[in-house]
Amino acid sequence: MDAKETVARLRELASEFAARLDGCATEQEIRDLQAAYLGKKGRVVELQKTLGALPPDARKEVGQAFNAAKQSVTTATVEAIDALSFRENREYLSRHVDLTLPGRVRRGGHLHPLSLVLYDIVDVFVSMGFDVATGPEIETDLYNFGKLNFPDDHPARDMQDTLFIKEGRTLLRTHTSPVQIRAMLERPLPIQIVAPGAVYRRDDDPTHSPMFMQVEGLLVDEGVSFANLKAVLETFIHEIFGDVRSRFRPSFFPFTEPSAEVDIECISCRGAGCRLCSSTGWLEILGSGMVDPNVLEGVGIDSERYSGFAFGVGVDRVAMLRYEGVSNIRLLYENDPRFLGCFWR
Numbered sequence: 001m002d003a004k005e006t007v008a009r010l011r012e013l014a015s016e017f018a019a020r021l022d023g024c025a026t027e028q029e030i031r032d033l034q035a036a037y038l039g040k041k042g043r044v045v046e047l048q049k050t051l052g053a054l055p056p057d058a059r060k061e062v063g064q065a066f067n068a069a070k071q072s073v074t075t076a077t078v079e080a081i082d083a084l085s086f087r088e089n090r091e092y093l094s095r096h097v098d099l100t101l102p103g104r105v106r107r108g109g110h111l112h113p114l115s116l117v118l119y120d121i122v123d124v125f126v127s128m129g130f131d132v133a134t135g136p137e138i139e140t141d142l143y144n145f146g147k148l149n150f151p152d153d154h155p156a157r158d159m160q161d162t163l164f165i166k167e168g169r170t171l172l173r174t175h176t177s178p179v180q181i182r183a184m185l186e187r188p189l190p191i192q193i194v195a196p197g198a199v200y201r202r203d204d205d206p207t208h209s210p211m212f213m214q215v216e217g218l219l220v221d222e223g224v225s226f227a228n229l230k231a232v233l234e235t236f237i238h239e240i241f242g243d244v245r246s247r248f249r250p251s252f253f254p255f256t257e258p259s260a261e262v263d264i265e266c267i268s269c270r271g272a273g274c275r276l277c278s279s280t281g282w283l284e285i286l287g288s289g290m291v292d293p294n295v296l297e298g299v300g301i302d303s304e305r306y307s308g309f310a311f312g313v314g315v316d317r318v319a320m321l322r323y324e325g326v327s328n329i330r331l332l333y334e335n336d337p338r339f340l341g342c343f344w345r
């Protein structure tokens with residue numbers, strides 16, 4: 001065979017190899033086929049043994065043709081094995097994995113709905129210059145009732161209404177007012193604080209939980225008026241509930257005089273009357289008033305010179321209004337993940 005014939009023969013072997021490769025069904029068959037061409041006794045290697053018989057000046061060119069042929073056989077082998085395993089993988093996946101199923105979303109944690117509402121309420125007051133104050137949940141009778149001008153025979157002091165730890169001495173606070181009593185005893189005037197936190201009462205029905213959340217507020221300074229109270233609470237209402245009407249209704253609390261309860265126009269029926277507002281058109285959302293002079297004097301503040309206003313908001317109440325459909329307060333305290341998951345954001 002001369003040089004030309006050898007090169008032509010090499011080209012034949014390469015295309016013959018490619019054709020036989022198409023017929024291979026397994027990786028072993030592909031590897032055996034490769035050995036039949038490039039192995040010790042393979043066709044290409046056998047042909048290479050005739051290289052020495054060629055005239056020296058033709059060897060370089062023919063040698064390069066051998067290298068190219070070996071390279072193309074090797075490349076085709078690797079590609080065929082790749083294609084085969086790709087086909088096998090796809091077949092495996094289509095048999096064992098349903099790629100049309102939606103992925104499993106791993107949701108992160110999030111705030112409790114009461115925390116979301118609590119933080120929103122506190123933020124509104126912080127934006128108006130109030131400090132945040134906290135205090136113990138176990139309180140003394142003195143700070144929870146005595147300093148707040150509750151008479152000794154007031155029904156709230158009864159075991160029926162309050163959760164006592166030591167009868168007549170220590171108890172679970174029934175409001176966060178003791179935090180404000182402590183602030184008035186400890187802080188310099190003026191005082192402008194909100195006291196958020198858990199409070200406890202002996203109550204348990206669809207609209208009352210034995211533990212609930214409250215935000216109370218207090219502002220004491222010279223010249224504080226009922227107009228200031230109205231301005232702060234109306235700002236609060238508009239920030240939390242938007243553009244709704246509100247009204248101040250005379251009321252009574254032992255610790256404020258005068259006292260007012262604040263209603264907003266029912267956010268469900270806009271005042272027409274519905275189940276949510278018990279056909280009144282109004283929803284009660286907070287209690288408030290001017291701090292009773294007896295309370296100020298009881299913490300050593302001169303009630304002739306200073307005056308103040310205070311208020312209390314039920315966080316659960318605001319939450320139940322914001323998330324209409326939460327008609328049972330228990331949902332907010334049971335911590336059922338199916339319920340809490342609705343507030344993921």
Ligand code: 2NL
Pocket residue numbers: 177178180181214216217218253255256286287288289291292295310311312313314
């Ligand atoms: C309500 C009523 C209110 C206060 C809380 C208060 C605290 C001090 C002095 C005077 Cl230290 N008042 N707090 C005043 C009026 C009403 O809460 O219905 N809360 C849900």
